Amino acid sequence: MATAIGPYLLKHIALVTSFAAIVLTLPDATAQPLENGARVAGTGGAGSATCGVLALRLNPASVGCSSSFLFMLGYSRAFGLGELDHYQAAVGKGLGDSGVAVAIESFGFDAFRQQSLHLVAARHMEAGLSVGAAISAQRVAIPGAETLNVVKNGVGIIMRLGSHLHVGASFRRLLQIGDALEEGRLLILGGSLRVTQQLLVVIDALKDGSFPVSVRGGFQLLPVPVLALRGGVSTAPESISLGVGIDTGVATLDVAASRHSTLGWSRAVSMSIEV
Numbered sequence: 001m002a003t004a005i006g007p008y009l010l011k012h013i014a015l016v017t018s019f020a021a022i023v024l025t026l027p028d029a030t031a032q033p034l035e036n037g038a039r040v041a042g043t044g045g046a047g048s049a050t051c052g053v054l055a056l057r058l059n060p061a062s063v064g065c066s067s068s069f070l071f072m073l074g075y076s077r078a079f080g081l082g083e084l085d086h087y088q089a090a091v092g093k094g095l096g097d098s099g100v101a102v103a104i105e106s107f108g109f110d111a112f113r114q115q116s117l118h119l120v121a122a123r124h125m126e127a128g129l130s131v132g133a134a135i136s137a138q139r140v141a142i143p144g145a146e147t148l149n150v151v152k153n154g155v156g157i158i159m160r161l162g163s164h165l166h167v168g169a170s171f172r173r174l175l176q177i178g179d180a181l182e183e184g185r186l187l188i189l190g191g192s193l194r195v196t197q198q199l200l201v202v203i204d205a206l207k208d209g210s211f212p213v214s215v216r217g218g219f220q221l222l223p224v225p226v227l228a229l230r231g232g233v234s235t236a237p238e239s240i241s242l243g244v245g246i247d248t249g250v251a252t253l254d255v256a257a258s259r260h261s262t263l264g265w266s267r268a269v270s271m272s273i274e275v
Contacts, residue, residue, distance in 0.1 A: 035057060035076070035086055035088070035105065035107075036054070036055070036057045036058055037054050037072060037074045037088065037090075037254070037268065037270045038074060038076070038243060038245075038254035038255055038256040038268040038269050038270040039054050039230075039243070039245060039252075039254045039256075039270065039272075040054060040055065040058070041076070041241060041243060041256035041258055041266075041268045042218070042220075042230030042231070042232065042241055042242065042243015042244070042245070042254065042255075042256035043202050043216075043217075043218025043219065043220060043230050043231070043232040043241065043243065044216040044217055044218035044231075044232020044233050044234045044239070044240075044241045044258075045204070045216045045218075045232065045234055045241070045258075046190060046202040046203055046204040046216040046217055046218050046232060046234075047062075047190070047192070047202050047204070048062075048156075048168045048169075048170055048188045048189070048190035048204050049158055049166040049167055049168035049190040049191050049192040049202065049204075050062060050166065050168075050192050050200075050202060051065035051066045051130075051158065051166070052066045052068075052070065053066065053070040053072065053090055053091070053092030053099075053101050054070070054072060054090070054272065056090065056092065056101050056103060056118070056120050056134070057103065057118070058170060058188060058190070058204070059132065059156035059157075059158060059168050059169075059170040059188065059190070060120045060121075060122055060132030060133055060134040060154060060155065060156045060170065061122050061130040061131055061132035061156040061157050061158040061168065061170070062122070062130075062132070062156075062158060062168075063092050063094070063099035063100065063101045063120050063121070063122040063132055064094075064097075064098060064099045064122025064123050064124045064130035064131065064132050064158075065099075065122075065124050065130040065158055065160075066092070066094045066099055067094035067096070068093075068094055068274050068275060069092070069093045069094070069274065069275050070090070070091070070092050070093075070272055070273065070274045071089075071090070071091045071272065071273045071274075072088075072089065072090045072091075072270055072271070072272040072273075073088070073089050073270060073271050073272075074086075074087070074088045074089070074090075074268065074269070074270035074271075075087055075088075075268070075269055075270070076266065076267065076268035076269070077266065077267055077268075078263075078266040079260065079263045079264050079265070079266055080264060080265065080266075082109065083108065083109040083111075083112075084107070084108070084109075085107070085108075085109070086105065086106070086107045087105065087106045087107075088103060088104065088105045088106075089103065089104050090102065090103035090104075091103075092120070097123060097124045097125075098121070098122065098123045098124065099121070099122050099123075099124075099132075100120065100121050100122075101118075101119075101120040102117075102118065102119055102120070103116075103117075103118040103120070104116065104117050104118075105118075110143070111142065111143060112140075112141075112142055113140070113141045113142075114138065114139070114140050114141075115138070115139045115141075116136055116137065116138045116139075117136065117137045117138075118134055118135070118136045119134065119135045119136075120132060120133070120134045121133060122156075127159075128159055128160030128161075129157065129158070129159050129160075130157065130158045130159075131155070131156070131157050132155065132156050132157075133153065133154070133155050133156075134153065134154045134155075134156075134172075135151065135152075135153050136151070136152045136153070136154070137149070137150075137151050138150045138151075138152065138178075146179070148178070148179040149178045149179055150176055150177065150178030150179060151176070151177045151178055152172070152173050152174075152175065152176050152177075153173075153174055153175050154170060154171060154172035154173065154174060154186075155170065155171055155174065156168065156169065156170030156171070157169055157170075164193060164194045164195075165191065165192070165193050165194075166191065166192045167189075167190070167191045168188075168189070168190045168191070168192075169187075169188065169189050169190075170187075170188045171185065171186070171187055171188075172185070172186040172187075172188075173185050173186055183209060184208060184209015184210055184211075185209065186206065186207070186208045186209070187206070187207045188204055188205070188206050189204065189205045190202065190203060190204035190205070191203050197222075198221060198222040198223070199219065199220070199221050199222075200219065200220045201217070201218075201219050202217065202218055202219070202220075202232075203215070203216065203217040203218075204216045204217070211236065212235075212236040213235075213236065214234060214235055214236040214237075215234065215235045215236075216232065216233070216234040216235075217232060217233060217234075218230060218231055218232025218233070218241065219231055219232070220245075225247070226246060226247050226248065227244070227245070227246060227247075228243075228244065228245035228246075228247065228254075229243075229244060230242065230243035230244065230245070230256070231243070237260055237261065237262075238260070238261040239258050239259055239260045239261065240258070240259050241256060241257070241258040241259075242256065242257050242258075243255065243256035243257070244256075250273055250274070250275060251271065251272070251273050252271070252272045252273075252274065253269075253270075253271055254268075254269065254270045254271075254272070255267070255268070255269045256268045256269075
């Protein structure tokens, strides 16, 4: 395998070096806030205890406590590098006391392409409890090398405590089947508090395998009904985030920017339709 891809990697040494630097500096790409869309990225990557399809990658139970239909398209670029472009699409529907969603993703560049499919089902139960499960199929392609395929699963819960507070927990990569190297399990604990009708505060704590615990927190403020202002911070890696959303009532445009303390700025944009 090393012999087959060696000449290709040498030819593209600048791209490979940049990509390796990112991988060594940051935790697993699945823990990065940009993959969860611009709305979540704007609040520092936190949102595992919120309801709605946009939080399905953080917590599959989020689909169960939402009653709306949502379709979303998203794009992000990390640290200004085209090699780290990420494209995603998601569609989901609340079905009364249950919900289902599907999401697809593509990440990387010509010398490294990772594509994923996520299937999520959740159920809303009595006493404000939602439970959900997800199955993810992932394909990693490197020219001149064997294509790797892996299937992973995850589960999550969200509980409403009163009319303004939600808490949640999700466990990802509980079981991994396939060719890729096994990753550590990912645990996310979170909370969301609606301080006022206009202000939402969210916080998450993530433990990704052997990486340090990462704490993420942020807010969403609605100064007027059509405008959302967002901000957030995270540790491990240290970053700050800013975001804006414009809601026309059916379609919403969200943009976000996040600055890593060492690697610089990343940006994300998404368009969603919710009815």
